[in-house]
Amino acid sequence: MSIGNSPEDERSFEGDREDAFPSIGRALQQARIAAGLTVDDVSNATRVRNGIVHAIEADDFAPCGGDVYARGHIRTLAKAVHLDPEPLLAQFSAERGGRPAPTPAAPLFEAERIRPERRGPNWTAAMVAAIVAVIGFVGFTAFKGGDDSGARDQVAEGSTPSTSKSASATPKKDSKPADTEPEPSDSAIAAAPQDKVTVQVSAPDGRSWISAKDHNGRLLFDGLLKQGESKTFQDSSKINLVLGDAGAIQLYVNGKKIEDDFRPGAVERLTYTKGDPQVG
Template identity: 85%
Template sequence: MSIGNSPEDERPFEDDREEARLSIGHALRQARIAAGLTVDDVTNATRVRISIVHAIEADDFAPCGGDVYARGHIRTLAKAVHLDPAPLIAQYDAEHGGRPAPTPAAPLFEAERIRPERRGPNWTAAMVAAIVAVVGFVGFTAFKGGDDGGGGKTQVAEGSTPATSKSASPTPRTSTSDTPKAAPSDSAIAAAPQDKVTVQVSAPDGRSWISAKDHNGRLLFDGLLKQGDSKTFQDSQKINLVLGDAGAIQLYVNGKKIEDSFQPGAVERLTYTKGDPQVG
């Protein structure tokens, strides 16, 4: 019997090696110690709070706030201590009922995304058809005048010049009126309403689990944003975001691109309001 040792010091002598090997928190803690890192070092490197790091190493995932956030924290901590996160994520899914199915975005924002795709009448095609008709008429008149001799040819050439000018003059006005009706690109949200906060989240180079809530705490989206996908959220006061892998996300807030250099695999909790974008 060892005198003066704490229960934690005596734990390696117990016959529970298999159980420790299967523990996610134990694997992360052992890898951190082997890498010569403290909890403070891991917190500074990953931005995950100290209390959450301690809880995960004790296999307590409740402080993470849900399965999506727990997976993101496990992935972030595993990378920080030089572990492959895939087996740990698979183990977490097996122990907690598997990965949930993605929740579709609220119909309000689907309608908002589709609305800019409307186009007005195709005035350009009508204008081109009119010009072709005028040019054909002028060509036919010139050809007919050529049969009457040189004098007739000169008269037709003089008459065709003003006719062509008159038909071509509406061209700039028609093109100008058609230009504002072109559909905006996915990132063109600079014209967002000033009395609301508009947040666009896209994953151009990877994928990430994201969660979005309005100022009342109502869940707007909770699921996987695949590579190339984009979501737009809008509220009268603020949008609360959680990014499972912030390094894969590109943000536009109230028409402005957010230039924060998020680390790959890092979990970020952000809040954006009206006016200049501010990280909460």
């Protein structure tokens, strides 16, 4: 009768060795149970699917999709169950024949690389850009033209001054001023609205500084009126004038000539309202 270990003794020795050096999955499972966590708890905390957690605890790393991902899952699960992941990663490397060499980044993302394609000219975009440019040019031209014509034709009303020159009152260059005073035409007199006050200031015989304000006291014009020039002001109720050299000025109020005999060099302050001309 030989003396030796019985099969029961051998099985007991193998069980003790397994407890002393548990596998990676067994170590993670024991740590999870010791922490009072379920597989669902670990899955929710780490976002690792239940099936992968069960497979890793059974030492099946195939569902991980490769050693790189298996290492990441081992590290994540170990931290979740309060284990140091480094010994488990070292054991995993030893069982897999050492730590694999780093995989170059380019092959991993080869499938996602956007390869440039040679394309022909984008005629649609070019046509749209050309149409937009033409529309912008036409709009700018129309807007600028409208501003110019409006500036020429506008008559001062309220706080907006305007200038109108009389062809008969404007002397030609290098010619003597006309001997006769300019008279407003019948159409100009008829055009004066009855519900507003219209004042035309002209300088047929010289030049004078003038200032014009509306009934609110807002300035319509303040400057020098040269010989031969004229300006027209219009307001809903009242025009206030200051003439620096009243003797050089001819006035028409609401289409009618003012016959006052202003002295040369005299400064006059005048106010005109709707209705018949009157000096304020």
